[in-house]
Amino acid sequence: TQLLEQSPQFLSIQEGENLTVYCNSSSVFSSLQWYRQEPGEGPVLLVTVVTGGEVKKLKRLTFQFGDARKDSSLHITAAQPGDTGLYLCAGAGDMRFGAGTRLTVKP
Amino acid sequence: SQTIHQWPATLVQPVGSPLSLECTVEGTSNPNLYWYRQAAGRGLQLLFYSVGIGQISSEVPQNLSASRPQDRQFILSSKKLLLSDSGFYLCAWRRTGSFDEQFFGPGTRLTVL
Numbered sequence: 001t002q003l004l005e006q007s008p009q010f011l012s013i014q015e016g017e018n019l020t021v022y023c024n025s026s027s028v029f030s031s032l033q034w035y036r037q038e039p040g041e042g043p044v045l046l047v048t049v050v051t052g053g054e055v056k057k058l059k060r061l062t063f064q065f066g067d068a069r070k071d072s073s074l075h076i077t078a079a080q081p082g083d084t085g086l087y088l089c090a091g092a093g094d095m096r097f098g099a100g101t102r103l104t105v106k107p
Numbered sequence: 108s109q110t111i112h113q114w115p116a117t118l119v120q121p122v123g124s125p126l127s128l129e130c131t132v133e134g135t136s137n138p139n140l141y142w143y144r145q146a147a148g149r150g151l152q153l154l155f156y157s158v159g160i161g162q163i164s165s166e167v168p169q170n171l172s173a174s175r176p177q178d179r180q181f182i183l184s185s186k187k188l189l190l191s192d193s194g195f196y197l198c199a200w201r202r203t204g205s206f207d208e209q210f211f212g213p214g215t216r217l218t219v220l
Contacts, residue, residue, distance in 0.1 A: 006150075033208060042197050042211025043151070088150060090209075095141055099150035 003027070004089055004098035012104040016078050021101040023089035024071040031092040032072050034063055036085045037100075043088055046074075079105045109134035113198050113212035120219055126171075126185040128215050130198030133179065138200040140181040141209065142173055145195040157181060158203070193219045 005024050013019055023032065031050040035043035047056050049065035049072060056063045060083075062075040076083055083105050090097045110133045120126060132138055139158050143151040153166045155173035163173050170189060174182045181198055195216055199209040 040195075040214070040216075042199070042214055043209075044211070045208035048208065086148075086150075092207075095153050095156055095209075097143075097151040097153075102148060 004091065004096065006087075006089060006098035006101050008101060009099065010102050010104075012106065013079055015080055015105055015107050017105075018075065018077050019079055019103070020073055020075045021087055021103070022071065022073050023098055025091070026070065027091075028069050029091040029094075030069070032065060032069075033090045033092050034072070034074055035088045035090065035097075037088060038085045043086075043097075048092055076103075079103075081105045081107050109200075109210065111198060111200055111210055111212040113196075113215050115215060116213065117216045118218070120188050120217065122190055122219055123187050126183070126188050126192070126217070128183040128196055128198075128217075130181040130183075130212055131179055132181075132200045135179070135200070135202065137178060137203050139203055140175065141199040141201070142181065142183050143197045143199065145197060145214075147194075151197065154183070188219045190219050193217055 007022050033048045034046045036046055037043040047063045052067045052069045054065045060077045064073045086100045086102050088097045088100045112131050141156045142154040144154055145151050156164050157175045160175055171185050195214050197214045198212040201209045
């Protein structure tokens with residue numbers, strides 16, 4: 001079983017601040033996915049990172065896959081209240097998710 | 108296009124009562140299907156997955172069971188609910204043999220009293 005650890009567990013910030021959340025494992029992944037889940041809904045895929053060292057940008061969100069493909073980070077620039085949600089990582093091809101980071105962005 | 112349905116959306120059941128949650132997928136064939144449970148404010152716990160009709164793999168020993176009577180139908184059941192079964196149940200599908208994204212249903216909020 002490939003265990004994914006996410007940190008921090010909770011994060012509360014003011015609108016306009018920057019933040020980074022992490023997804024770490026002792027195992028190597030062929031690729032890794034990030035999802036966002038809003039209350040009362042199912043998770044929705046944000047991005048899949050495939051290549052070690054890869055950086056993908058989605059508007060104000062920047063995703064990075066570690067060189068060794070064991071870890072990943074998500075950086076949000078100038079966070080907005082609409083970014084509020086639970087951010088989950090999952091090893092693509094695996095069916096298990098990290099425990100998630102619950103982000104709250106206050107206006 | 109593909110869609111995934113779950114019902115009911117919410118359910119309140121007494122301890123010891125049976126449970127049946129249904130998930131159906133439209134617009135694709137032979138999907139991999141998954142049941143997850145999510146406790147309040149927590150991550151997703153994989154309960155069951157299925158790669159085909161009648162094929163069920165269980166991840167966590169518990170008083171729940173799953174069945175796949177048809178290609179695009181996945182059912183989660185229990186004979187006797189426990190208080191600890193309360194949670195948000197999510198069904199998901201993925202294309203067979205792919206590492207593509209999982210598509211999640213809207214979920215069922217189960218409260219066991």
